[in-house]
Amino acid sequence: MKMLRLVVPVVLLSAASAMAQQTGLTGKVTDASGAVIAGATVDVKQAGASTFHTRSNGDGSWTLPSLPAGDYLVTVTSSGFSTMETKISVLVGQTPSVDSVLPAAGGSTSVVVTAEAVAIDTTSSAVAGNITPQEVQGVPINGRNYMSLATLVPGVRINAITADVPVGSASESGKFQITMDGLQVSQDTAGSSFGQPRFSQDAIAQFQIITNRFDATLGRSAGVYVNSQSKSGTNTLHGGLFGYFRNDALNAADPISKTVLPFSDQQFGGTLGGKIKTNKLWYFGSYEGERQPSTSTSTPLTTNTVFTNPGLLRLNEYLGRGDYQINDKNHILLRGDGFTYNSNYLGVTGSADPSRAYQGTRTSYGFTADWNSNISSSLVNDLRVGYHHFGWQNLPFFLSMELILPTSTIGGPYNYPQIFSQDTQQYRDDIFWLKGKHSIKAGAEYIYTAHGGFFQQNVRGRVSACSSSKTLVSTPNINSATQTSYNILFPTGTTDFANWNLSAISNYCNTGLTYIQGFGNFTVDVPRSILGIWLQDDWKVMSRLTLNLGLRFDDDLGAFTGGPKLNNGLLVPKGNDNNNISPRIGFAYDVMGDGKTSVRGGAGIYFADVSANQIIDQQIFNGVSTIQASVTGTNGSVNLANPFGGGNPAANPAAYTQAVQPLAQDAKVPYALQASFGVQRELPGRIMMNADLVHTRTYHDWVRAQGNLLVDPANPQRALNANAAMTATNVAAGLNCGNGSVALQTPTAFSAATKLVCNQAFTNVQQFFTPAGAGSVYDALQLGLHKSVAKYSAGIAYTWGRTKNSTEGPFYYPNKPFLKDIKSEWANGTDDQRHSLTVNGEYKFPLGLSLSGLYRFGSGLAYATSTGGSNSFGYAPSFNRTLANGAIPIAAGTTCPTGSTCFSTYAPVSKFKLDTGIGNYVMDRNTFRGIAYHRADARLQETFPIHERYKAIVAVEAFNLFNHSNYSAYQTTANNLRYGLPTTAGGGGVLEYAARQLQFLVRFQF
Incomplete structure (x- = not known):
């Protein structure tokens, strides 16, 4: 509060800005x-x-x-x-x-x-697309998530909008922001898979997506910006009630299971807007609810029978807004919103065991206040203040340890419960000054974000490695997954933790067991003070030519320094990256001087937002305030009922090697260079066309590397707390780090001069780096056409694009854990989709009948690949693309050459290349391509007038009308017999990939 009292006066008195574009x-x-x-x-x-x-x-x-x-x-x-x-x-x-x-x-x-709704802006060089009010209401959306309409904008290359983010998972880290009525609402505690605030489609008036080169008034995104606007009241009373209903009775069969999947969904709500005082004071409110009962089905190995459990998803979305015109120069807006999500049974599908079940909740609420004041004919001020809360919880039903057995995983997830919250205060003020040929926007913002919560990783214990070839006494081998064999380990079932046979479990893991347990304070407390200052001048050099000149500075105080100062030798950041200055320049030229043709282009620097996830991991998993103590053993030597012999690891952390997750000392804010050149043109027939060549190059992106494996011991940042330097000769002689703290490479992986530093204090140092070689590049041609008249509207969005990257985000492990090798990771990004096309349209027939539709095409996406086998670096198979022990890849079923070590692959042998630096074959990254995506959605609607202002609407919607088989996941593990086959379609919970579904709707509007 002391900081708040200091900051508010400064912001209110400053010439500041942080509104949406x-x-x-x-x-x-x-x-x-x-x-x-x-x-x-x-x-x-x-x-x-x-x-x-x-x-x-x-x-x-x-x-x-x-x-x-x-x-x-x-x-x-x-x-x-x-x-x-x-x-x-x-x-x-x-x-x-x-x-x-x-x-x-x-x-x-x-x-x-002016009849055309999409007017050409001949003074802006930003590359953006708008979703008009007609499209918000007229385009059929599977799931009523308004953000799904983002695919109508050229440059949005994603088939399914998940977690309310219009970018792919590999592009989301710091590369998008979402604003509502000019203030940011997107959460940045962790990745978008944990959700974003939701707003009812009926509460959204319209929105804009900027895909390249927004001006200096916007920041904290190295990629896409979404500007949304809520509906408001008017002098005329307006509103309505609606209901959307569907079940599986008329659905088509899932293309993988070959059966109609159970499905039921009901969405309902209403809006009301009007006046309190004519031309003075207005109100608007909306509510939408959703109920989606479901049945979780799995075939767990512990029972070898089909397990089912009912579940229910419940969502509620609220929004209220008031607008007040004090006089013709002063206007005030006040908006509040809320969102709740509760799914009461998750985590048990496929072959998952019932003991893995958990409940997931999300909560979001906040308010925005805006005061717009025309100080004079040349000076306008716009002050915004807001607060927003976002939080989620993942709560396990069974508070047991987690057992990773050879054939399945049993017990409550090791990293649950997850309880996270983000509370954000925003203070922003715009000042606009029209001076001659200059339209100047100057500004600053202050955002205070408090990340809090509780993240008890491994506090109930986890058997993280268990290998065995043992057959249980009087039972078949556990690998046969029979009910009899599991009865010995879990005599009264896996969900009854009190009666687990811990002695039998320990004895079963005869060739190796690692038990890990967390101790200490797992409270999350990461405060961040975020500052932004900018100056934008849209200079009309000539009557037809406008230069967009911008300069912005951002500083995120707390982005790298959250958490305790460490005393265990780990070199973590001592300060923030304070050099985030981003110049931006663009031009817009009205070719004919009639406002119908604009040639535009420019370039600029854009700094990313920094997710708190990495900071939180450093704060909690640091070996100081918390420790992850571990013991190893074989043949029952680890007593799982008392693994530390009555000792308290938290009282003597030095006695245990630990796993930690620090930030690199030189971590910095990733940034992107964005550039574009294009044209907007009004064609005959009031058809609006845009064509843009765009380029985005991201630098110093996030990657996670194993800090124990280091090749530059002379660099103190990399050396951490080193106490041994290993050469190839040492390794060949059988020397190692002495405590099993790292799985060293084979001798062939080293040259004689290469040194490997071993950090004996830690079993694993999963360190977050932002090296120069980590980044991405996106080049594209983005084309759009749009026409709207009284009877019909139509639009086309096409993108040819190419995405290359060397990291998929902060939690991506490079195949080789040496930072000097990060450049060898460059390959297709998993968001690489070369061609994407969206066509939408609506036609209004006589007598209230209308037909609207949407077609989406996407060429095959790239998917991550792995060998599925062991490697030389000690990485899990899911991160591995390097063959161990000099193995050569051969097609499965063929004979290995005499004297050679071979790896049988179901992937094409051509996907493997010899890395002469280490002498091993490496599987190419992200080279598997899925099949093309096709989806056609349609709505047939009839409107019945009841009175001059009242009408009833009934409609039927068909999603994936032609029932094309679309798949969201494939088997891409090279040693798997099913390599290349799809594994998930609509059963993954993503509606855009589902087989054909029908939905019925009724609306009453006035």
Whole structure:
């Protein structure tokens, strides 16, 4: 609170800005001869709502730079001239120009109608796409997640919008932000798989997605920016009720299971908006609920029978908004929102054991306040204040240790319960200054984010390695997975932890058992103070040419220093990366001077957001405030009922080797260079076209490496707490780190001069680095067409793109754990989709009948590949692409050459290359391609007028109308007989991959 008292006055007094990309109107007033008219009165009336007022300056120019998107009537008057009225629709993030030529007094009032909703912005060089109000309501969406409409925008190359993020999983780390009514709402505690705040589709008016080169008023994203706007009240009462219903009765069979999967879903809610006082005070509210009963089905090895359990997903989404026009120069907006998610039975599918079950919840709520003030005809101020909370919990049903047995995993997940929260305060202020040919936006922001929670990893204990060839007495081998064999280990079932036969389990792991348990304080407490300062000048150098010049500075205080100072020799960051200065330059040229053709381009630097996940892991898994103590043994030597012999590892951490997850001392904020060149054009027939060449190159991205395996012992950052330097000769002689702290490579992996540093204090140092070689590159051609008239609308979005990267995110392990080898990781990213196409349209027939549809095509995605076998680096098979012991790859079923060591692969042998540096074969990364994705969705709707203002709507929607088999996952492990076959379609819970489904809806609107 002391920090809050210091910061609020500073922010309120500063010339600051942090709103979403500018939405507004600008214009110039002249007479019939072209002479400018200074002091003309400009009234801008939003349909059924607020009126904004300004005057033209000495150059005849005027601007209202901070407006809600919507339909407007612009009225320009001046003494001695007739009045000019212009109707125009303004979309989120656009600032179209409304130039008025006033006829001499005595003429009739002139009315100019702009019918096209998507006006060309000839002053901005950003590459963006808008989802119009018509598309928000008219396009069929499987699941009613408004963010799924992002695929209508060129440059969005994802078949399924999961976790409310319009980018792929490999691109999400710090490369997107979501704003609602100008303030950020996206959570950055951890990856998007943990969710984002949700808003009802019926509460969203429209939104914009910027895919390349946003201006300096926006930051903390190295990729995509989403600007959303909620609905507001008007002078006319409006609203309605709705219900969407479906079950599996009319669904098609899943292409993998060959059966119709159980499915039921009901979504319902309503909206209401209107006036409290005409032209003064308005309100709007919405609610949407969802109930999705389900049945979890698995065939666990512990029972060898089908296990089923009922479940229920429940969602609630709330939003309330008020708008108040104090006078024609001051407007206030206040919005509150909430979201709850509860899925009461998760984690038990496929062959998972019932003891793995858990409950998942998410909660989000917050408010936004905005005060927009026209100080003068050339000066506008916009102050925003907000608070937002996001949290989630994953709670295991069975509080047992976790056993990783050769054939299955038993017990409550080792990293649950997970209890996380993120509380964010935002203070932002815009000031806009129109000075001659310069439209200046200057600003600063302060964001205080507190990441909290409780993350007790391994506190109940975990058998992390258990190998055996032993046959249990009087029973078949456990690997036969029979009920009889498991009865000895779990005599009353796996969910009855009190009666597990721990002695039998320990004795069974006869050739190796590692038991790990966590001790200490697992409370999460990561505070961050985030600052941003920027200056943007949109300079109209000539009447047709605008330069977009921007400079931004960001500083995330706490991004790298959260958590305790360590005293165990680990060199972690001592400060933050304070050099995040990002210049941006662009141009927009109105070729014909008629506002119908804009050539645009430019380049800029964009710093990423930093997820708190890495900081949290350093705070908790550091070997100081918490320890992960382990013991190993064979043939029953580890007493799982008392693994530490009554001792307290937390009281003597030095006696145990530990696993830690620190940040590298030189960690920094990743950043991207974005560049583009393109054209927007209004074609005949009011067809809007855009074509852009875009380039994004990300530098110093995140990667995780094994800090125990080091090749630069002279560098103290890399050496950590080293006490041994191993050469190839030492390894050949059988020397090692002395305590099993690291699995060393075979001698062939080293040259005589190469040294390996061993850190004997830790079993595993999973260190987060941002090396120069870690990054990504995206090059694309993005094309879009859009047309909208009274009877129909249509749009096309096509992207040819290529994505290469050397890391898939902060928790990605390179195949070779040496940072000097990170450049060898460069390959197709798992988000690499060369061709993507979305076509949508709606046609309105007579008598209230309408037909709308959406078609989505995506060429085959790249998928991660692995050998599935052991390697020389001690990595788990899921991270391994290097063959061990000099093995050569051969096609499965063929004979290994005499005297050779072979690896049988079901993947093509051509996918393996010899790495001469280590003398081993390495499997190519991400080279498996899935089949192309096709999906056609359609809605047939009938509208029945009840009264002048009331109507009832009934409709049927078909998703994946032609029942194309789409798959979201494949078997890509080389030593697996099923290599190349799909493993997941609609059964993975992603509706966009499901077989054909039908949905019925009813609506009542007024």
